[in-house]
Amino acid sequence: MDILEQKHLSLLDEAKRRGQSDLGTMRLCFEVLSLASAIDRSCALRLAEHNLSEGKFVVLFLLRDLVQGLAAHELATRAGVTRATITGLLDGLERDGFLARHSDINDRRKVSVRLTEKGQTLADQLFDQHSQWIASLFSSLNGQERELLSSLLQRVWQGLDIAPEQGSDQS
Template sequence: MDMLEQKHVSLLEEAERRGQPGLGNMRLCFEVLSLASAIDRSCAVRLAEHNLSEGKFVLLFLLRDLPEGLAPHELAERAGVTRATITGLLDGLERDGYLARHHDAKDRRKISVRLSVKGQTLADQLFDEHSRWIASLFAALDAQERALLGGLLQRVWRTLDNPAADSDVKETGITP
């Protein structure tokens, strides 16, 4: 079974046709990208059963243990999205009855976003369910394999942080 998405297969075929070096490294990169895409798709399907996107789910779990809520700009910062994006996500969650915006009694310009009972219930259920699913993705690996994979992925991350190292990577994948 080829784990690669068709676009990656096509790119590899073209690179091979052109005699590009590092085909093994390219294939490995595309395998990682394909796995990440497959995980994202599976996550989206699981969340869609609850009429949620990943962005909405993130907001539910950010608010889960905060009965006093958070201001929209704080939610945007913690979720890593723009203020414009947060508005759309909050509108959808509010429309579905998962949260409400509350104005400060002393300063009506201040808004706090809080989960409703329905939102809290869903957040509790989904957080546990989603955590178990994520943990299950690598359950076939033992502790040593997970540590090895984690270390290897960190080495690739360091290559991204140091673009000059890109030119030093050999077909073996070992950086100097």
């Protein structure tokens, strides 16, 4: 069984056909990409059981301990998404009964977003489960191996022309 996705195998075959000498490093890159894709797919499946995307989960998490809620634009900033994206995420979460929008009694233009009881319960339950699942992904590595892997990944980052994203637009 090969852990690489078919597209990566095809690219490696073409590189081999063209006589490129760095097939091992290409394969390693594709292994990292395949692992990231597999983690994303697994995450999506786990959250889909609760009618959530990763973006919706992040919103629940951000609102989890904020009884007073947050303004939508502040949620967008903290989640690392655009205002348009946050609107869609909030609409879906509100439709599913996980949050509600509340107008400010002094200024009706101000709206705060707060979790409902249903949303709070789900956020509490899922945050613990999701955190444990994420931690389990690398639990077969000992502390020294995790430090080494982290160090190696940081070295690869240094070779890129761009810096790591501080947030990405996910829905």
